[in-house]
Amino acid sequence: xxxxxxxxxxxxxxxxxxxxxxxxxxxxxxxxxxxxxxxxxxxxxxxxxxxxxxxxxxxxxxxxxxxxxxxxxxxxxxxxxxxxxxxxxxxxxxxxxxxxxxxxxxxxxxxxxxxxxxxxxxxxxxxxxxxxxxxxxxxxxxxxxxxxxxxxxxxxxxxxxxxxxxxxxxxxxxxxxxxxxxxxxxxxxxxxxxxxxxxxxxxxxxxxxxxxxxxxxxxxxxxxxxxxxxxxxxxxxxxxxxxxxxxxxxxxxxxxxxxxxxxxxxxxxxxxxxxxxxxxxxxxxxxxxxxxxxxxxxxxxxxxxxxxxxxxxxxxxxxxxxxxxxxxxxxxxxxxxxxxxxxxxxxxxxxxxxxxxxxxxxxxxxxxxxxxxxxxxxxxxxxxxxxxxxxxxxxxxxxxxxx
Numbered sequence: 001x002x003x004x005x006x007x008x009x010x011x012x013x014x015x016x017x018x019x020x021x022x023x024x025x026x027x028x029x030x031x032x033x034x035x036x037x038x039x040x041x042x043x044x045x046x047x048x049x050x051x052x053x054x055x056x057x058x059x060x061x062x063x064x065x066x067x068x069x070x071x072x073x074x075x076x077x078x079x080x081x082x083x084x085x086x087x088x089x090x091x092x093x094x095x096x097x098x099x100x101x102x103x104x105x106x107x108x109x110x111x112x113x114x115x116x117x118x119x120x121x122x123x124x125x126x127x128x129x130x131x132x133x134x135x136x137x138x139x140x141x142x143x144x145x146x147x148x149x150x151x152x153x154x155x156x157x158x159x160x161x162x163x164x165x166x167x168x169x170x171x172x173x174x175x176x177x178x179x180x181x182x183x184x185x186x187x188x189x190x191x192x193x194x195x196x197x198x199x200x201x202x203x204x205x206x207x208x209x210x211x212x213x214x215x216x217x218x219x220x221x222x223x224x225x226x227x228x229x230x231x232x233x234x235x236x237x238x239x240x241x242x243x244x245x246x247x248x249x250x251x252x253x254x255x256x257x258x259x260x261x262x263x264x265x266x267x268x269x270x271x272x273x274x275x276x277x278x279x280x281x282x283x284x285x286x287x288x289x290x291x292x293x294x295x296x297x298x299x300x301x302x303x304x305x306x307x308x309x310x311x312x313x314x315x316x317x318x319x320x321x322x323x324x325x326x327x328x329x330x331x332x333x334x335x336x337x338x339x340x341x342x343x344x345x346x347x348x349x350x351x352x353x354x355x356x357x358x359x360x361x362x363x364x365x366x367x368x369x370x371x372x373x374x375x376x377x378x379x380x381x382x383x384x385x386x387x388x389x390x391x392x393x394x395x396x397x398x399x400x401x402x403x
Contacts, residue, residue, distance in 0.1 A: 001352065003343065004034040004068030006061055009083035010075045014042030014328035017072040017099060019336045020053035026340060027054050030350030036064045043328035065090035069352065072339055073099035074332075076120065078109030093117030096352065098339060100124055100137060103366050104269025105297070107380045114367035119354070122366040123338065124268070125374065132360045135342040139183045140334040141324045146187030146264065148323040149291045150176075153260045154195060156316050158287045162196020173198045177254060178217070179275055179300060180264035181208040184293055188262045189215045197260070202251065204239065222250045244273070252280035259285070263300035264293045269380075276301040278312070286314030295319030 003026060005018040016039050023033050033055040037047055047057045058064050065071060065087070077084035078101030091097070096119045103110050103122040113120045123137045133139070153176070154161055163173035176192045178185050181203035192199045193216045201212045202220035209219040224243055239247065255261050255276060261284075266272050272294035281290060281303055292304040299305075303312050304319040311317070324331035346353055346361060356362050365373045371386060372378050378386065 001030060001070070001350065002032045002034055002068045003070040003072060004036070004058070004064040005039050005055075005072050006036045006064050007039040008042070008074050008080075009086070010080040011083070012322065012325060013075060013080075014325045015074045015332045015335060016040045016043050016045060016328075017074050017332075017336060017339055019043070019333050020045055020049040020055070021333070022336050022340045023050070023053040023055050025344065029344055029347050031343075031347070032056070034058050034064055034068055036061055040332075042325075043332040045329075045332070061087075062090055065092075065095070068095070070096040070098060070343065072343075073097065074335060075099060076101040076109075076122075077113060078102040078106040078122075081106060081109065084109075088112065088116060091116040091118045094119065097121070098123065098343065101366070103374070103377055104380070107372075107377045110366045110372050110374075110377055111381055111383075114370055114372050117370050118367060119365075119369075120367040121342070121361075121364045122374075123342070123364065125364050125366065126338075126342070127359055127363045129359065135338050135345070135360065137335055137338045140338055141331065142183035142264075143187045144327050144331050144334070145293055145320075145323040146184035146262075147191045148326055149184070149262050149264075149293055149320070150188050150191040150195065152318055152320065152323075153192075153262060153289045153291050156289045156318065157259060159259065160196075161192065174259040175257060176200075176260040176262065177202065177220070177258045178262045178264065179203075179251070180266075181205070181212050182264060182266075185262075185264040186211060186215065188264065189217045192260075192262075193217065200254070202254070204247075220254060222247060224250075238267070238273075248275060248277050248280070251275060252277060252283060255280045256283035259288050261288075261290045261301075262293070263290070265300050266294045266297060270297070272297045272300050274298075274300065274302060278302045281315050281317065282313045284313075284315045288315045290315065290317045292317065292319050293323070296321040 035050045035055045035057055037057050037059050076097050076099040098121045101122050126132050126135050161174045164171040174197045176197040176199045178188045178201040181201055189199050189201050199217040200220050201217045212219045290301050292299045292301045294300045295304050295306045303317050306319050306321050
């Protein structure tokens with residue numbers, strides 16, 4: 001069996017789907033690793049690094065796709081909607097693709113790959129269960145985004161994060177508010193605390209209070225009657241219009257007293273909730289910073305523009321959409337570990353074993369046998385019930401009918 005690693009074509013993407021250090025467990029399991037020349041350059045992994053680890057370097061993308069049984073990518077079609085279309089002509093029936101493809105945001109891309117008879121595993125759909133944690137790419141990348149958001153905020157803030165008592169006087173610590181206590185939010189809290197900031201955090205889910213306080217931050221409680229505010233996937237449920245207005249107003253009072261606001265509230269496949277109004281930003285002190293990690297789907301801040309730096313009334317609003325790519329070595333290391341663990345989970349006796357009875361495999365499988373396999377995606381695409389293709393009777397059975 002051959003698994004190929006190809007160069008990422010999304011603009012500015014510096015991550016790679018496999019790092020040299022993780023080739024050994026694949027070869028031990030019976031996989032031959034092919035790497036497109038230059039695939040790791042953005043993350044500072046050379047072709048020589050891959051070769052010395054046991055991989056074979058192939059000169060071009062087409063060769064990698066033609067020779068491989070499985071192709072690993074950071075961004076498949078869907079999360080790479082423009083440049084990724086060029087790979088469609090390289091996809092042959094039965095080829096297995098593993099990577100991120102924004103299935104809930106662009107489900108139509110899953111149907112296109114199904115039309116090509118490809119087998120697609122969407123890594124964003126790894127179930128949130130204990131035994132799948134080592135394969136959870138969203139958590140891995142959110143960890144890096146939370147850290148990098150704090151670094152960006154510190155870089156743009158015209159003051160230091162920690163309190164300092166110097167001969168020239170005492171410098172007061174920066175005040176940071178983190179909105180959303182998922183993986184990115186918790187990492188942002190931890191990173192801001194390490195830099196010496198006074199940190200408080202808000203999440204509509206009261207259940208995260210203990211996690212926030214365990215990191216040394218103050219949990220912000222708003223006067224909202226949200227009831228059961230968490231869905232089965234661990235994400236916050238959508239609030240009513242009245243609750244949203246109350247939430248925005250109460251958050252505005254807190255934001256006005258902060259030097260930095262880092263917002264991380266996102267719901268897969270849906271627009272980001274608006275939590276920070278333009279009015280709230282304009283109440284912040286000049287020089288303050290907002291880092292909106294939900295910018296890709298509209299942003300938590302009303303003034304956010306994706307991948308742009310906006311300055312309004314002296315406040316800087318950052319809207320990064322791909323922070324993990326700015327830390328490409330460690331991001332690639334974590335992402336590759338998720339993918340390799342997933343691939344080995346499906347490897348049995350040196351063969352690929354797609355077991356529909358396994359929850360991890362079943363929930364992550366997006367397309368196979370010419371059909372969109374995931375029922376949630378089928379509903380989004382207005383497709384009917386899933387039908388399995390007719391199986392061809394064995395040759396000896398056909399022969400007995402002919403006799």
